[in-house]
Amino acid sequence: MSSQAYTPGLKRKAATLVQKTRKLPIPGSVLVKKDMGVKADDVLARTFIPGKVHVVNVAGLLGIDVWDTSKHMLKREVEKVEEKEPIAMSKTFFGLFKKYVYAPAAGIIERASNLTGQVILREPPVPIEVDAYIPGRIVKVFPKEGAVVETPAVFIQGIFGVGGERKGEVKMIVESPDEVLTADKILPEHNGKILIGGSLVDLVALQKAAAVGVKGIVAGGIEDGDLTQFLGYEIGVAITGHEDIPLTLIVTEGFGKMRMSEKTFTLLKKFDGRFASISGATQIRAGVLRPEIIVPRPELEDEEIVERGEEKEFVKQGLMPGTPVRIIREPYFGAIGVVVGLPVQLQLVETESEVRVLEAELEDGRRVVIPRANVEIIEE
Amino acid sequence: MEDTQEQSFNPEKIKIILATDCGSTTSKARFFKKIGNEYRFVASGEAPTTVEAPFEDVTLGVKNAVREIEELIGHRMLAPEGIIHTKSENEGVDLYVTTSSAGGGLQMMVAGVVKSMTAESAQRAALGAGAIVMDVMAVDDGRKLHEKIDRIRYLRPDMILVAGGTDGGTISHVVEISELIDAADPKPRLGAAFQLPIVYAGNKYAQQYITENLDKKFALKIVDNIRPVLEMENSEPARNAIHELFMEHVMSHAPGYDKLMKWTPVPIMPTPAAEGRMFRVIAETYKANVIGVGLGGATTNVYSIYDGKFVRTVSANLGMSYSICNVLKEAGVKNIMRWVPFDLDEVEARNSLRNKMIRPTTIPQTINDLAVEHATAREALRLGFAHHKLLARPLRGIQRSRTIADIFEQRMFEETYIDMLKIDWLAGTGGLLSHAPRRAQAALMLIDGFLPEGITKLAQDSVFMMPHLGVLSTVHPKAAIEIFEKDCLVRIGTCIAPRGAGVEGEEALRITIKMPDGSVTEEHVKFGSIKKVQLNETERAEITIEPARNLDVGSGPGHKRAAVIEGGVVGIIIDARGRPLTLPTDEKERKQKLVEWFKALEAYPEKLYELCEK
Numbered sequence: 001m002s003s004q005a006y007t008p009g010l011k012r013k014a015a016t017l018v019q020k021t022r023k024l025p026i027p028g029s030v031l032v033k034k035d036m037g038v039k040a041d042d043v044l045a046r047t048f049i050p051g052k053v054h055v056v057n058v059a060g061l062l063g064i065d066v067w068d069t070s071k072h073m074l075k076r077e078v079e080k081v082e083e084k085e086p087i088a089m090s091k092t093f094f095g096l097f098k099k100y101v102y103a104p105a106a107g108i109i110e111r112a113s114n115l116t117g118q119v120i121l122r123e124p125p126v127p128i129e130v131d132a133y134i135p136g137r138i139v140k141v142f143p144k145e146g147a148v149v150e151t152p153a154v155f156i157q158g159i160f161g162v163g164g165e166r167k168g169e170v171k172m173i174v175e176s177p178d179e180v181l182t183a184d185k186i187l188p189e190h191n192g193k194i195l196i197g198g199s200l201v202d203l204v205a206l207q208k209a210a211a212v213g214v215k216g217i218v219a220g221g222i223e224d225g226d227l228t229q230f231l232g233y234e235i236g237v238a239i240t241g242h243e244d245i246p247l248t249l250i251v252t253e254g255f256g257k258m259r260m261s262e263k264t265f266t267l268l269k270k271f272d273g274r275f276a277s278i279s280g281a282t283q284i285r286a287g288v289l290r291p292e293i294i295v296p297r298p299e300l301e302d303e304e305i306v307e308r309g310e311e312k313e314f315v316k317q318g319l320m321p322g323t324p325v326r327i328i329r330e331p332y333f334g335a336i337g338v339v340v341g342l343p344v345q346l347q348l349v350e351t352e353s354e355v356r357v358l359e360a361e362l363e364d365g366r367r368v369v370i371p372r373a374n375v376e377i378i379e380e
Numbered sequence: 381m382e383d384t385q386e387q388s389f390n391p392e393k394i395k396i397i398l399a400t401d402c403g404s405t406t407s408k409a410r411f412f413k414k415i416g417n418e419y420r421f422v423a424s425g426e427a428p429t430t431v432e433a434p435f436e437d438v439t440l441g442v443k444n445a446v447r448e449i450e451e452l453i454g455h456r457m458l459a460p461e462g463i464i465h466t467k468s469e470n471e472g473v474d475l476y477v478t479t480s481s482a483g484g485g486l487q488m489m490v491a492g493v494v495k496s497m498t499a500e501s502a503q504r505a506a507l508g509a510g511a512i513v514m515d516v517m518a519v520d521d522g523r524k525l526h527e528k529i530d531r532i533r534y535l536r537p538d539m540i541l542v543a544g545g546t547d548g549g550t551i552s553h554v555v556e557i558s559e560l561i562d563a564a565d566p567k568p569r570l571g572a573a574f575q576l577p578i579v580y581a582g583n584k585y586a587q588q589y590i591t592e593n594l595d596k597k598f599a600l601k602i603v604d605n606i607r608p609v610l611e612m613e614n615s616e617p618a619r620n621a622i623h624e625l626f627m628e629h630v631m632s633h634a635p636g637y638d639k640l641m642k643w644t645p646v647p648i649m650p651t652p653a654a655e656g657r658m659f660r661v662i663a664e665t666y667k668a669n670v671i672g673v674g675l676g677g678a679t680t681n682v683y684s685i686y687d688g689k690f691v692r693t694v695s696a697n698l699g700m701s702y703s704i705c706n707v708l709k710e711a712g713v714k715n716i717m718r719w720v721p722f723d724l725d726e727v728e729a730r731n732s733l734r735n736k737m738i739r740p741t742t743i744p745q746t747i748n749d750l751a752v753e754h755a756t757a758r759e760a761l762r763l764g765f766a767h768h769k770l771l772a773r774p775l776r777g778i779q780r781s782r783t784i785a786d787i788f789e790q791r792m793f794e795e796t797y798i799d800m801l802k803i804d805w806l807a808g809t810g811g812l813l814s815h816a817p818r819r820a821q822a823a824l825m826l827i828d829g830f831l832p833e834g835i836t837k838l839a840q841d842s843v844f845m846m847p848h849l850g851v852l853s854t855v856h857p858k859a860a861i862e863i864f865e866k867d868c869l870v871r872i873g874t875c876i877a878p879r880g881a882g883v884e885g886e887e888a889l890r891i892t893i894k895m896p897d898g899s900v901t902e903e904h905v906k907f908g909s910i911k912k913v914q915l916n917e918t919e920r921a922e923i924t925i926e927p928a929r930n931l932d933v934g935s936g937p938g939h940k941r942a943a944v945i946e947g948g949v950v951g952i953i954i955d956a957r958g959r960p961l962t963l964p965t966d967e968k969e970r971k972q973k974l975v976e977w978f979k980a981l982e983a984y985p986e987k988l989y990e991l992c993e994k
Contacts, residue, residue, distance in 0.1 A: 113556075256728075
């Protein structure tokens with residue numbers, strides 16, 4: 001009997017078809033066609049978001065009654081205006097004195113309200129572009145919205161990240177997954193690179209990386225205090241990706257010093273020197289958006305690619321005897337094992353909670369009982 | 381559903397009921413059955429919620445949770461198309477109902493003319509309807525107009541509630557708000573191609589202008605004014621409109637809800653709205669002042685029914701799973717660690733909470749992990765209640781004359797009207813409280829978080845089913861009430877706690893207890909301590925409390941109070957630690973005190989105390 005009550009594991013794939021959906025926030029024009037080849041920096045779609053709005057209290061500035069606002073307007077609604085151009089005027093003493101209200105910026109008059117006396121002026125639209133993020137082939141186009149780019153690639157998910165999308169060359173700067181990524185390992189020639197560390201990256205290393213212009217750092221863990229100091233504030237809710245920081249940080253295992261998973265480390269080492277696209281965006285709810293490292297592998301032949309479909313099938317099967325798992329909470333945090341039993345009845349754990357458990361055999365041969373909620377399936 | 385349930389049904393024929401709650405982290409299924417003449421809870425199943433990527437279909441999580449029940453009790457309910465209608469004793473259900481707070485729940489923005497008047501009324505109405513209020517906008521909120529426009533555009537709420545002006549009062553200000561919304565042109569969070577729903581509940585004489593400004597771009601619904609006159613708050617029409625639009629415009633665009641809506645003949649209810657219904661049931665059934673709390677994974681909902689007035693608040697980012705680090709941020713690590721009775725390095729504590737945040741569905745396996753989560757929960761409850769008290773306060777903008785009593789008590793109308801000495805019930809629900817291995821743990825968390833005063837009954841949701849019963853009560857009140865009384869509401873006991881401060885070690889309370897068997901005992905409780913007296917769930921005892929000179933248990937400082945109290949699974953909890961509660965500043969003393977209190981209530985297993993001695 002299988003069970004679905006587990007946390008979906010992080011993906012660590014050596015050869016998979018990665019698809020990225022690239023969409024505009026509001027409709028616009030799509031600049032690519034299906035089956036086109038694209039580079040990571042190519043613009044796929046473009047649109048204009050409505051410009052900044054200025055609210056001008058015309059009635060107040062002219063000293064007129066609000067219901068007379070439109071009568072005093074020199075510009076009509078939807079009419080274009082230049083910055084500092086007069087938009088409204090009042091006359092006193094039989095036209096002897098004139099009072100003007102000027103446009104605070106170039107734009108169009110959107111509304112002149114006779115109820116509030118306010119005039120709303122909107123600046124010209126601001127262009128927004130969406131790039132491909134990864135090099136590859138366009139496999140689907142969403143008219144007016146964007147497209148899907150596909151490439152065979154290494155695809156690795158981290159557990160938590162900060163900072164948005166970035167691209168650069170992968171550079172392994174530690175010897176083993178246990179090693180700490182310290183500042184002395186970061187050199188000026190690492191400018192523009194994505195540095196791979198081992199079990200921990202500390203604050204001084206992060207600061208030095210930022211100073212030399214490193215694009216991204218991938219490490220097993222980080223101390224919470226270091227992250228807070230690097231960001232300049234404490235993260236409350238785990239919705240990240242929009243931080244204003246000079247590099248993207250991806251943590252693959254968790255908070256504290258944590259040996260990077262063997263598979264992640266080996267994969268990144270193998271592709272040392274290759275181009276990669278990374279994103280620190282994380283949104284932790286049940287479904288989970290995790291940070292990612294994508295190393296495109298256009299050289300792969302079709303038969304070498306592990307299709308995404310197979311992966312979904314694997315996830316669907318859930319926990320079964322023989323499923324490889326990693327334990328993601330104390331007292332065996334980080335240990336790897338294989339499921340050997342899935343008792344249906346609830347069992348008591350140390351806290352005295354009655355929970356659904358599984359029995360696992362760890363790599364060192366120990367057999368342990370763990371709440372099913374505290375394991376993740378490793379897709380090895 | 382196979383053989384889809386009929387729209388109207390005969391409650392008498394309902395024998396098997398399945399209810400689910402799609403929470404932000406976990407989907408919880410509860411299975412109820414008519415056994416003999418009464419409805420009872422039978423089994424539960426839980427699984428991670430699947431609203432977001434990679435699944436993006438809420439029904440997968442629901443199916444996984446239901447499958448757990450199928451495995452446990454051997455009752456088949458799932459078919460590829462959904463939930464099976466009853467076919468035999470062990471196959472199918474007669475009724476399926478569900479609530480939802482998945483994907484962040486119902487997220488709203490509210491606006492009014494004056495921040496402390498109509499905007500505050502709008503906020504109370506939105507919260508009462510089960511929403512998370514992302515921002516409260518008002519003409520006098522101090523922000524510049526362009527800042528407000530940027531904010532509206534940035535937020536992408538599910539819905540906006542606009543109030544403002546009494547009937548016959550200001551028109552221009554409320555119209556100004558509609559102009560700002562029109563200029564910002566916000567897009568809904570789910571389904572950007574659809575129109576954003578807006579409820580207008582302001583000055584009725586401005587309705588025409590509001591329609592002109594908003595009707596083309598938005599799904600506008602106009603209802604009666606929330607503050608027709610200053611002295612009255614009429615939130616029911618706005619609340620109903622929010623529920624209606626929630627189903628029509630919000631739920632129908634969330635991933636998988638189109639399917640889920642077809643599985644159930646009953647409208648999907650926001651989890652907090654359903655939870656709130658059950659706290660109101662307690663208040664109505666026992667004619668009592670009640671404070672309730674739903675401590676969830678993402679949010680903390682606090683409800684008060686005080687002198688008949690119902691107020692709900694939500695602290696959107698105070699939760700015990702993926703927003704646990706916001707508790708850390710808001711409360712500060714020191715405030716969390718003050719509740720931990722053993723040596724714990726601050727760095728370790730922070731990392732441990734962060735690791736819970738990034739893997740929110742994990743549960744504590746070790747006793748020290750459990751203690752850290754319980755410490756954090758106390759702070760989430762404390763902060764949630766502090767937030768609640770800011771909204772549970774008298775209507776503003778009304779001329780009042782202060783009585784002599786008000787002057788003597790230095791009572792300000794800006795302060796909450798909740799007097800803890802007048803609270804009869806304190807009840808909790810939510811995964812962490814319901815799943816606490818010993819009920820005494822939940823009792824202590826509730827007491828430390830809310831600091832009840834006088835005589836307060838403590839209760840909790842047995843296995844987290846209040847939202848399920850809340851939505852069930854909309855169609856089958858008999859079943860909901862029966863299950864609520866017998867299987868859901870666990871009476872923890874009665875807390876006796878004096879208001880005021882005393883000297884550590886001196887006698888604080890002398891309590892004479894006449895037990896159900898007629899025997900009389902006298903308890904002398906020292907200041908700074910907690911004591912437990914056994915009194916079972918169905919039992920009552922007559923008590924007389926004599927507090928020390930400075931302490932008040934509801935009859936005034938130093939005055940005697942007599943009462944009949946009820947027992948519970950923990951019993952009578954005499955909390956003579958004083959109010960406000962202060963913990964010793966000396967580290968060693970603080971830890972000793974915590975252990976003393978935990979031991980007094982037999983709250984934790986011996987293993988924890990061994991850890992504290994190390």
